[in-house]
Amino acid sequence: MKQRIRTIDGLRGFSLLGILIANMLIFQYGIFGKDSPEHFQLASLDTVAYVWTKIFVESSFLPIFMFLFGYSLIKFQEKLERNQLKGKRHLVRRFLLFFVFGLVHSIFVWEGDILLAYSLIxxxxxxxxxxxxxxxxxWAIILFVLTSLMGFGEVVQTEKDIQLMESYIQEETDAYSSENYxxxxxxRKSGELPFDLPEFFYVxxxxxxxxxxxxxxxxxxYAAKSNWFSNPKQERKWYIRGAFGFGLTGLLLKSSHYIINDPSWTEGAYSIGAIFLALGYIFGFSILYTKETGKILSSFEQVGRLSLTNYLMQSIICTAIFYGYGLGLFGKLGVSLGILLAIVIFVVQILFSQFYLKFFRIGPFEKVMRIGTHMSWKGQVKQENGESVA
Structure with missing residues (x-):
């Protein structure tokens, strides 16, 4: 059991590194600006780094976080059931807290928030x-097929659509380059989007x-109920097959977006490839736990144990670096240096996590989540007799 938990914590830390590298595009160029690099006139090295990020990182690390979210839901429910408690009541409070955190985060810090999505899902x-x-x-397979089919088909952009997007990106650049918070x-509060669509479409x-x-x-x-990652050494062959099978297929599908000039096919292939590559990363990273674990894996685990705190701190740090009310590097640093910056920030988070966990068991934001979820100032599960369980 201990080994399985270490694998999950390690995967959380690993996914946070990938999410940070992918989010560097948004921090630097905006949510829609990141897909229009021509607007920012990237240098040759940055163009290479941009394509690398798109293929190897973007859209393939957030799914890992979502996978772990589902895994944790089942393990959380199992813990409550062992203590003879009703799980849904605690889960509803947990999702409401995610909603509050996400709403505050998306309005006052950064619009690329994923916590609101956590709450809804x-x-x-x-x-x-x-x-x-x-x-x-x-159900996972059915929904995957249905949502994947939605990605196929060419979307024809009119001249008006192009102008709306260019105007939006310029407004976004001006807003985040401004020295005035x-x-x-x-x-962010305007809720403006670069689409000329009826209101019901947004609903x-x-x-x-x-x-x-x-x-x-x-x-x-499903993985949690099947006890995946509980016996890494016995599961090694499945990890290897999953890493190579899903990983290589995912890379080929995502790469096709830049090789084949057929938007009606490549957009859908990219979306499917992103999920396959995420699964490849999950199995590939898990292979490392089939042998003796070392300091590197321990570092990922420590960051993963403070995943909510580290995720929110990434937003605070990066907006302070790129936005005008901070260092004002929005659209100026470049993709390649942005990747290096992400690695530096992650190393700092490793050091912070190692130091913090010497004195505390859980992070500050994780503590608030526990207090609100269990309705206990100690942040512990309360049994029906009123006793607390760690």
């Missing part, structure tokens, strides 16, 4: 918590967003 997953593992796997805040987007990330969450729940 969490409430949907309440429908699946007590289902058999086979049912979870079937109020300008960045006003831009549909909000409804369908949980379905897009549901497959990985369901797969994580």
């Amino acid at each position: 969490g409430f949907v997953m309440l429908l699946f918590m007590n289902r058999k593992k086979k049912t979870l796997l079937v 109020a300008d960045a805040l006003a831009f 549909l987007m909000l409804i369908f967003t949980p379905l897009l990330i549901a497959p990985l969450v369901l797969l994580g729940m």
